[in-house]
Amino acid sequence: xxxxxxxxxxxxxxxxxxxxxxxxxxxxLLGLGGYGVxxxxxxxxxxxxxxxxxxxxxxxxxxxxxxxxxxxxxxxEAMTFAEAEQMGLAQAVLQQVVSTAALQETARRADxxxxxxxxxxRIAQVPAFQGMNGEFxxxxxxxxxxxxxxxxxxxxxxVRREAAADLLQRALLxxxxxxxxxxxxxxxxxGEARSVSWAAIPETLLEAQPEAPTEEEVQAWYEANADQxxxxxxxxxxxxxxxxxxxxxxxxxxxxxLRAGYEARSAEFSRPERRMVDRLGFADLDAAQAALEAxxxxxxxxxxxxxxxxxxEGDVDLGTITRGxxxxxxxxxxxxxEDTGIAxxxxxxxGPALFRVNAIMTAQETSFEEALPQLREEMALARAAELIRxxxxxxxxxLAGGATLEDLAADTPMQTGTVTWDGETVPSDDPAAQPEFMxxxxxxxxxxxxxITTTESGLVFALRVDAVLPSELRPLEEVRAEAEEGAAxxxxxxxxxxxxxxxxxxxxxxxxxxxxxxxxxxxxxxxxQAPAFDLPGPVLQTLYDLEAGxxxxxxxxxxxxxxxxDGVTPPDxxxxxxxxxxxxxxxETTMAVADDILxxxxxxxxxxxxxxxxxxxxxxxxxxxx
Numbered sequence: 001x002x003x004x005x006x007x008x009x010x011x012x013x014x015x016x017x018x019x020x021x022x023x024x025x026x027x028x029l030l031g032l033g034g035y036g037v038x039x040x041x042x043x044x045x046x047x048x049x050x051x052x053x054x055x056x057x058x059x060x061x062x063x064x065x066x067x068x069x070x071x072x073x074x075x076x077e078a079m080t081f082a083e084a085e086q087m088g089l090a091q092a093v094l095q096q097v098v099s100t101a102a103l104q105e106t107a108r109r110a111d112x113x114x115x116x117x118x119x120x121x122r123i124a125q126v127p128a129f130q131g132m133n134g135e136f137x138x139x140x141x142x143x144x145x146x147x148x149x150x151x152x153x154x155x156x157x158x159v160r161r162e163a164a165a166d167l168l169q170r171a172l173l174x175x176x177x178x179x180x181x182x183x184x185x186x187x188x189x190x191g192e193a194r195s196v197s198w199a200a201i202p203e204t205l206l207e208a209q210p211e212a213p214t215e216e217e218v219q220a221w222y223e224a225n226a227d228q229x230x231x232x233x234x235x236x237x238x239x240x241x242x243x244x245x246x247x248x249x250x251x252x253x254x255x256x257x258l259r260a261g262y263e264a265r266s267a268e269f270s271r272p273e274r275r276m277v278d279r280l281g282f283a284d285l286d287a288a289q290a291a292l293e294a295x296x297x298x299x300x301x302x303x304x305x306x307x308x309x310x311x312x313e314g315d316v317d318l319g320t321i322t323r324g325x326x327x328x329x330x331x332x333x334x335x336x337x338e339d340t341g342i343a344x345x346x347x348x349x350x351g352p353a354l355f356r357v358n359a360i361m362t363a364q365e366t367s368f369e370e371a372l373p374q375l376r377e378e379m380a381l382a383r384a385a386e387l388i389r390x391x392x393x394x395x396x397x398x399l400a401g402g403a404t405l406e407d408l409a410a411d412t413p414m415q416t417g418t419v420t421w422d423g424e425t426v427p428s429d430d431p432a433a434q435p436e437f438m439x440x441x442x443x444x445x446x447x448x449x450x451x452i453t454t455t456e457s458g459l460v461f462a463l464r465v466d467a468v469l470p471s472e473l474r475p476l477e478e479v480r481a482e483a484e485e486g487a488a489x490x491x492x493x494x495x496x497x498x499x500x501x502x503x504x505x506x507x508x509x510x511x512x513x514x515x516x517x518x519x520x521x522x523x524x525x526x527x528x529q530a531p532a533f534d535l536p537g538p539v540l541q542t543l544y545d546l547e548a549g550x551x552x553x554x555x556x557x558x559x560x561x562x563x564x565x566d567g568v569t570p571p572d573x574x575x576x577x578x579x580x581x582x583x584x585x586x587x588e589t590t591m592a593v594a595d596d597i598l599x600x601x602x603x604x605x606x607x608x609x610x611x612x613x614x615x616x617x618x619x620x621x622x623x624x625x626x
Contacts, residue, residue: 051609
């Protein structure tokens with residue numbers, strides 16, 4: 001990688017601007033194909049300009065492809081451009097190259113530049129341009145640029161711009177270091193350890209159980225928790241659908257068809273005996289025989305022999321096999337066992353071996369008559385699915401010709417249904433429960449023409465939005481039972497909180513938990529950095545707001561708790577770990593502040609000089625990545 005000049009630069013500053021570092025990554029990508037413009041027009045030089053500075057097209061293409069490849073490596077699934085666009089990756093990369101161009105434009109207007117020697121030094125450090133001896137290879141340099149559709153002059157000018165922007169970055173950020181007290185304060189906050197005692201306040205300590213909530217209290221609770229009873233925007237949808245089961249009456253299967261299906265699946269209906277087998281090879285038959293005798297004498301085991309070899313179970317596992325998989329001699333020995341156990345030693349495909357039979361699956365023979373019910377059902381469904389596929393184009397044609405969903409239900413085997421769709425609740429009936437239906441319903445609006453859609457499960461449907469219902473609060477009478485239950489729970493919580501305040505006063509006055517009729521629990525060493533999630537949630541949320549000796553009542557839907565912070569221990573800032581953490585905070589804070597400064601500068605430059613994007617060039621690059 002081409003390295004930045006870090007002379008007199010504080011440690012960590014080479015990472016201060018991800019934006020400018022990405023430009024150097026773009027230079028590296030040239031040697032790896034990142035600047036290879038196969039896939040989009042080789043005449044495309046930029047995707048736009050900030051002021052008079054072009055936004056390099058090859059850099060954008062290379063960086064976006066690199067980011068997509070990184071996601072692919074992380075997830076194990078190839079990322080498509082459509083996915084990159086959907087998750088905002090393409091926009092993020094575009095913003096990065098725009099910001100880079102903005103910083104370069106700032107440097108240009110400030111008359112910042114570097115000489116030919118610095119440009120040459122940076123180019124010579126790119127591995128792709130070096131020969132076998134590690135020295136700069138001019139022929140390779142020109143060849144790579146030529147194959148990527150770039151000129152030497154144009155490329156060197158882009159390096160010069162990047163170096164000038166780097167110079168601007170160093171001038172802006174030199175000496176940027178947060179005060180030491182910032183890191184110490186932050187580490188002190190997250191590292192201080194607390195000892196806490198807490199106890200649940202049981203309802204049995206209440207002098208009387210709270211009375212049932214009044215109508216006014218139910219109404220007040222309902223209004224305070226209106227979000228729980230507010231329906232989202234919904235769509236009234238009519239749909240027509242067709243499944244394989246609905247086409248079964250149009251399927252005819254002859255005896256010949258069924259017998260042909262039986263023969264085609266003979267391996268399924270006629271299974272030979274199979275066994276789950278492990279195989280362990282030896283140098284010779286004598287060694288294998290000695291191992292068998294040691295196993296029989298109880299001196300070792302098959303698993304111990306595997307472990308002694310440094311092998312794993314997968315190294316010896318043959319899986320579930322039939323006799324034909326083994327050599328004749330091994331097959332005879334393994335399948336002669338009447339129960340699980342060890343067979344051998346015998347010669348095998350890997351030489352002398354012992355075999356361990358872990359399970360026996362007897363042969364299964366299903367006659368045509370026995371298989372007939374299953375055959376008939378499955379073959380009929382498969383044939384019905386074929387009929388549905390043949391109906392898709394005619395159904396589409398009818399819709400295109402002006403037919404309604406009701407017309408389709410009247411003239412074809414399709415059926416209609418309705419659903420109130422809110423985008424959250426998944427209906428239980430087909431096809432509204434299908435993912436494809438959910439996607440189509442989300443995209444559909446009033447006035448859209450219905451279209452035939454096929455689901456992965458094989459059914460087809462078309463839908464129409466009849467009306468869009470606005471978000472609304474459900475009337476109290478519809479949710480009265482829930483509101484009454486919630487109001488009652490609130491009264492219990494309020495009563496426990498009031499009792500907790502009384503108990504807190506007594507605890508503050510010197511009484512202990514036991515004297516209050518409570519059963520306390522204690523925990524030491526609790527920090528914000530490593531919270532104890534097994535504590536009651538309200539206790540965990542409250543204890544870090546308290547100093548040593550302070551008490552509080554924590555309440556939540558599950559009840560109320562009385563707690564006391566028994567001690568607060570600040571972190572030891574003199575340890576090696578603390579010093580390392582302080583340095584890390586210093587570096588990360590420096591980089592974060594620097595990024596903010598550079599990003600703000602880039603935004604102001606873009607607003608001042610204007611951003612002009614070439615949508616045609618962007619489309620060409622995006623098409624190359626699809």
